[in-house]
Amino acid sequence: MKITKKLTFGFLIIALLPLMIIAIVGIKQQGEIINRLSFVDAIDVARTIEKSISIESETLPFVEKGKLQKYVETLSQTIGRDIVVVDLNKIIIADIASEIESIGEEFTYDLGDEVRQTMRDGKPRVFKEISEDVPEGVSLVVVPLAESRRGDQKAGQIIGAVIVSYKPADLTGFKLTLLFTTVFVIISVTISGLLFSRSIYEPIVKLKDAAIEMGKGKLSTQIQVKSDDEIGQLAEAFNEMAGDLTQTIDNLNTVNKQLEQEVVDRKKAEQEKLSIIDRIKRQESAIVKIATNDALATGNINTTMRVITEITADTLKSERVGVWLLKEAGTKLECIDLFESSTGKHSNEMSLFMDDYPHYFAALKQGRAIDANDALTDARTAELVEGYLIPLDIKSMLDTPIRMSGEVVGVVCHESTNSKRIWNSDEITFASEIADQTAQVLINIERKKAEENLSESVSLLTATLESTADGILVVDGKGSIKGFNDQFIKLWRIPDDIIRSKDDNRAISFVLGQLTDPDAFVSKVQYLYENPALESSDTLEFKDGRIFERLSKPQIVDNTVVGRVWSFRDVTGRRKADSQLESANANLAASVDKLERTNTELKNFLYAASHDLKEPLRKITSFGVMLKKSLAGKLTDDDAENLHFMTEGASHMTKMVEGLLTYSRIDTKAQPAEAVDLNHVVEQLRQFEFAEAIKEKQAIIEVPGPLPNIDMDPVQIRQLMYNLIANSVKYQKEGNTPHIAITSRPAADGKVKIEVTDNGIGIAPEYQQAIFNIFKRLHSRDEYEGIGIGLAVCKKIVEKHGGKIGVESQPGNGTTFWFTVPQAKITVKAGVKIA
16 A cells, blocks of 8 residues: 555645646636626627617618717717727728727728628627737727617627727736746645656656557566566456466467468369369269260160260360270270270270280279379389380379279270379269279160170061071970971971961871871980980981981070970981092092192192202302403494393392292291390391492481380291381482381281381282282382382281281372281380481
8 A cells, every 4th residue: 555655745745736727717707707798798799789770760771970970979988998899891880999990991900700790690899909900908898789670679780890909907016926826836846756756657657658659669668666566466467467478379370371261272172173063063064965966866886985075075174085894804905995085086996905014904993093193203104104104204094994794804094194184073073983884885886786796686587587498486484386497398298277277286197197107206305305415416207208307405594494495406418418428528538638748749849949040140240240341342232132131030030049049948947936125126227238328329218216125036027027118218310319107006906006107109909919919019120229128028927926017108209117026025215316
């Protein structure tokens, strides 16, 4: 309670201040009373003049100025004040103004519009020191002047104003006394207050300053007050409040940041939600497009798959979408259709084998989808990196299995190139639905094919039954006749009336009468009816010498025997020919054996003859050259020409023999197939066999991209490539620079397609098949050298390795020779750039 004592003492001292205030107020009120008396006088004057005006005239402008002037003078002398009377236009009507100056008859003091406003308001107003025309210390009281109607004391219309001057009361003496008293009290209070107020004032100032700082936002403000009184406690409470407030603000800031992040997250979630809704709408639309597309009604699998891949690629914005189906007992994935969005092209020449990619095949059968955002590192697709992903620049894959009756029969593959892609859950669901829809399409195609096959089968069965040489009889489980063909009637020679009656007993009786052993026939029939699931085959002999083969098989529906089919074939003529056939077969076997020996001998002879012919041909050529040199200038022109023809013919014959040797060695000197680097083969040919052509003709042999490793006889692939490149170099227009490009691309059944393209003279379409025949030439030896065996060798090499060879060309626009060969199952190496 220390501060209470201090405040009590302070209040006792400060209590003198009210006494001073009372004195000041008293002095001021005295002056106000004096001034108030002057204000009342002015109003009384105005009312007196109003009465005078009402007596003299109804309106101020018509009052005789002289009479009013005298009246005003009398009032001025009575109250000792200057009096001026003005009308609405501030025209002076009467003027007793010893201390107020005026100009002319118009009241020109700088009261201006304020006088008019006062007259309009109808209320008296005091003007202090308004105008320089009014002497210093003189105030004016403006009282609106209204007419008084006769017999009525109520105020009427304002017609002017009465202006009364007065000097305010002189309070100078009082003010001096008050000043000295105030100074004395202030000094006393100040001296006394300074002695005890410091301990109260300074802490309060600190509290005030701290509060101001806190108001500016400095919430960490602390008050350094060391006192054990209430102010000290207040300071501690303030400091504690500031700390709590700082912590609260920090918490609010944290909460605010969390709220801001929640708002951002919520907006992001809303955007993602809208994006998902948009994607789902497009996906639903795509599914409807596929389901309602006219291509599905055709039943053509290629056309239908094109529709699915194109719509799916557009919906998912995928660079590549393909449909692959399992073949060869599930060990091979074969591309049915692959659509590339960037080019708008479709292809279907690729295959993947389970032996090469076992983990990928296993992943297809285990999950709903393979959503490989990074296909290069995903364990399910990592096997595809070297042989599939890198060559095709694939970064991400979304593969959804196609299932029919719970079994995986294929896959719809969505591929992203150039950059990685994260597959969203709705996209995975859509891809799975596309796979299911593809499965349904396949089911519908199979069903349609089955229906067509069934219709064809029924038609075929009917045609077969009627066109076959066998007699067919169909009975139910009880042996009653259900159907038969015309041949059955012809074989058994059954009359029409028995057939039309469909009487089984009559038909059997008629049949039994033709057989040599009817009891055995009946016994066999009864036995089969007692054992309906058995099949039977035997022979029937007729009395007229005919012989029938009889076959019988049960008709089974849903594992239940519902009838039996009997077939009868007349083999009378065949039995007679059996002995002759056995003799002919023996002769044929002997002929085949002899033919095989002859073929072997022919191959050996061809090789030996070709090899033995080389030596005499070499001698003819050599001696011809020697004769040409020794007889130079001695031979006639005809003899010289004959000698030239002889040597040229021998040389040409030598080349033909060498060609035949090469052709025969494809079979006789073949080596086992092995992995061959085609890049290395082309590089070796360039450096050795074609080095001179590259130098002389400036030939360009180019490999734009890496060539695959192939599984072939290394000698024969070198021979194959040499022949094709040599053709491209040789068949050129005069002066043209040969330009050959060698490229490759995947083909079906694990093969690759190699293409050798040139800028030569080209080949007309009608000759493009004939050029692969041995010794077939399209040009004379004078135009282009050759014996017409090179392309035949190429064809034999390619076909020996299970491939195909062909040509694409137009005269004058160059030629592309292509062939397919097995691809080696090893990693593809970098290509060789040859120029």
